[in-house]
Amino acid sequence: MGTEKALGTEEALGTEEAWRDWIGSSEEADDVIAPRLSAGLAAVLDLDAAAYAGQPAPLGIHWCLAPPIARQSGLGPDGHPARGGFLPPIPLQRRMWAGSSATFHDALLTGDRVKRRSTVADIVMKQGRSGRLCFVGVTHRYETERGLAVSERQDIVYRDGGAPAAATAETRPFAPGQDVLEAGPVALFRYSALTFNGHRIHYDLAYARDVEGYAGLVVHGPLQATLLLHRAARLHGRCPDRFSFRGMAPLIGGQAFVLGSTTTADGLALHVESDTGTRTMAAEAWWA
Ligand SMILES: CC(C)(COP(=O)(O)OP(=O)(O)OC[C@H]1O[C@@H](n2cnc3c(N)ncnc32)[C@H](O)[C@@H]1OP(=O)(O)O)[C@@H](O)C(=O)NCCC(=O)NCCSC(=O)C[C@](C)(O)C(=O)O
CATH class of the missing domain: 3.10.129.10 (Hotdog Thioesterase)
Incomplete structure (x- = not known):
């Protein structure tokens, strides 16, 4: 050990x-x-x-x-x-x-x-x-x-x-009618404080970029998941019985993003998509 x-x-x-x-x-x-x-x-x-x-x-x-x-x-x-x-x-x-x-x-x-x-x-x-x-x-x-x-x-x-971050992909417009969100440094700091999470990738830009090689500050996985969980509960009228998520790619602080969902046989498939068209998180919600 x-x-x-x-x-x-x-x-x-x-x-x-x-x-x-x-x-x-x-x-x-x-x-x-x-x-x-x-x-x-x-x-x-x-x-x-x-x-x-x-x-x-x-x-x-x-x-x-x-x-x-x-x-x-x-x-x-x-x-x-x-x-x-x-x-x-x-x-x-x-x-x-x-x-x-x-x-x-x-x-x-x-x-x-x-x-x-x-x-x-x-x-x-x-x-x-x-x-x-x-x-x-x-x-x-x-x-x-x-x-x-x-x-x-x-x-x-x-x-x-971290190897230095690759150049950020070009942004592209979201489909019209979507609620475009953003988690900038203040939101990331406030969520870090709520969770007593000292992880520097969420608030220390020089560390996130120069030491760990991200393109900027990184949005917390549980913050993205919480947004998707609320969307699931809103669409279905109550908290799911089960909820799972997987981080697919870092979402960078200040990057615009949207939440999306489609109906499945027993619940919802949900995702977070950034302004480069990257799915940063995929999730599923089930109700018995
Ligand atoms: C996870 C990364 C590094 C894999 O990156 P990759 O591209 O190298 O992986 P891959 O080639 O796609 O997959 C390799 C293997 O890993 C598995 N795999 C691949 N992804 C996952 C996953 N998510 N969960 C579970 N398994 C996963 C995948 O299924 C495969 O397994 P296999 O060989 O058996 O087929 C990459 O997808 C990534 O960067 N994801 C984004 C993660 C992220 O942004 N998390 C939230 C921010 S960090 C955070 O909130 C922090 C906090 C709150 O401070 C805190 O420390 O707790």
């Missing part, structure tokens, strides 16, 4: 076998859904915060709850808690939220006390078009005093250090 070897080398990464001892690593954290948190998430989503002053909390609130909290000296170079605590010290520099699959068992209400229990489920090495990838699968359970509210499987991906 040593971290001595240089970041980003094949030798340091080793094989899946070398990381087996981390499977089953777990942590717990408690939180309360404070009115301020519900109102803050609603505000970042450009919704009427007053509507959430009572219950239930805005959908996607679980991604803001019981975040890992490390003291300042316990942070890694990317602004996340240093690896090697709950999460394995994977020696690939760039961390991204690759995707999640969540089941909603019960509503989360403003005022609820919530316990999050998280466990490392698996560690899988893959070769992607962009290079070596290491996926760490983590399960989360969010419980209130009424019982299980949300269970989720999250995939975190680690990749080699």
